[in-house]
Amino acid sequence: MSVILSVENVTKTYDSGFEALKGVDLQIDEGEILALLGPNGAGKTTLISTICGITTPSSGRITVAGHDILSDYRQARRIIGLVPQELSLEPFEKVINTVRLSRGLFGKGRDEAYIEKILRQLSLWDKRNAKVMELSGGMKRRVLIAKALSHEPRVLFLDEPTAGVDVELRKDMWQVVEELKSNGVTIILTTHYIEEAEAIADRVGVINQGRILLVEPKVDLMQRMGRKQLTIELQDPVTDVPDSLKDYDLRASDDGNALIYCYDSNGPRTGITTLLADLQKAGLHMTDIQTHQSSLEEIFVDLVKETA
Numbered sequence: 001m002s003v004i005l006s007v008e009n010v011t012k013t014y015d016s017g018f019e020a021l022k023g024v025d026l027q028i029d030e031g032e033i034l035a036l037l038g039p040n041g042a043g044k045t046t047l048i049s050t051i052c053g054i055t056t057p058s059s060g061r062i063t064v065a066g067h068d069i070l071s072d073y074r075q076a077r078r079i080i081g082l083v084p085q086e087l088s089l090e091p092f093e094k095v096i097n098t099v100r101l102s103r104g105l106f107g108k109g110r111d112e113a114y115i116e117k118i119l120r121q122l123s124l125w126d127k128r129n130a131k132v133m134e135l136s137g138g139m140k141r142r143v144l145i146a147k148a149l150s151h152e153p154r155v156l157f158l159d160e161p162t163a164g165v166d167v168e169l170r171k172d173m174w175q176v177v178e179e180l181k182s183n184g185v186t187i188i189l190t191t192h193y194i195e196e197a198e199a200i201a202d203r204v205g206v207i208n209q210g211r212i213l214l215v216e217p218k219v220d221l222m223q224r225m226g227r228k229q230l231t232i233e234l235q236d237p238v239t240d241v242p243d244s245l246k247d248y249d250l251r252a253s254d255d256g257n258a259l260i261y262c263y264d265s266n267g268p269r270t271g272i273t274t275l276l277a278d279l280q281k282a283g284l285h286m287t288d289i290q291t292h293q294s295s296l297e298e299i300f301v302d303l304v305k306e307t308a
């Protein structure tokens with residue numbers, strides 16, 4: 001797969017002196033969906049704005065399909081569609097006109113069939129002659145997406161596309177994103193809904209305080225989520241894991257009242273049956289057992305806490 005977006009060691013210090021990006025590296029393959037997660041103020045919108053040329057980077061290099069966003073701005077910008085975090089629409093304009101206008105702004109010729117296709121895809125065709133101000137919040141967000149798609153971009157940025165959108169609409173939006181992907185569009189979205197990343201992303205990136213902490217294929221993260229913990233509470237406390245049980249991924253709890261066993265719930269065998277038998281052989285008596293599965297949310301919260 002070829003790299004369509006390359007961000008190399010990008011920093012951004014605002015005029016206020018605030019350092020919002022501290023050396024960001026990111027490579028995105030053509031056709032993938034990347035979900036960028038991070039707490040409020042992490043730098044997600046700053047990164048997207050920098051890539052899209054709304055703000056300029058303080059240092060570093062960004063290319064889109066090989067075009068440098070500074071020296072080759074027009075070519076680079078033409079490839080990009082942006083759905084901004086803030087709703088910014090012309091309230092009195094008809095839906096279809098605002099989408100046509102956006103296309104025109106990018107110097108693309110009229111293509112009514114294409115406009116109809118995206119309005120239908122976003123379930124806005126019935127509302128095409130309504131004024132923007134007559135739409136609900138979720139519909140307005142769809143209009144923003146239609147505008148961002150109006151010039152047929154190859155890379156689409158969605159900055160919190162489903163903020164304030166109800167569950168059903170959110171799922172519709174996921175479907176739209178999947179369809180765009182199947183048409184070859186590369187998608188980078190930010191979200192505060194971890195299940196959104198789980199549902200649609202190929203890779204998940206985590207950013208905090210202007211630094212990318214991790215970018216990993218979702219399946220790898222899911223596999224980590226598949227890690228489960230079994231807590232075995234003991235009748236008599238131990239100071240360490242007995243020698244006969246050293247082959248297990250096992251540790252004693254801080255107070256010694258429990259043994260904690262980590263296993264892969266996706267694997268063919270969990271090893272629990274033999275462990276419990278071996279515990280008995282070692283003369284340990286248990287009073288209770290509990291299982292716990294780490295979620296993407298916990299992985300995310302832990303990561304962000306570590307770097308706070």
Ligand SMILES: Nc1ncnc2c1ncn2[C@@H]1O[C@H](COP(=O)(O)OP(=O)(O)OP(=O)(O)O)[C@@H](O)[C@H]1O
Pocket residue numbers: 014015016018020038039040041042043044045046047085
């Ligand atoms: N124009 C600006 N001037 C100065 N500081 C700014 C400006 N825009 C953003 N910042 C600061 O940069 C940091 C990152 O902001 P940014 O909007 O990129 O965060 P975010 O990750 O998108 O957060 P959210 O999840 O709330 O949208 C914040 O501390 C913010 O206050």
Ligand SMILES: [Mg+2]
Pocket residue numbers: 044045046085159
């Ligand atoms: Mg933001």
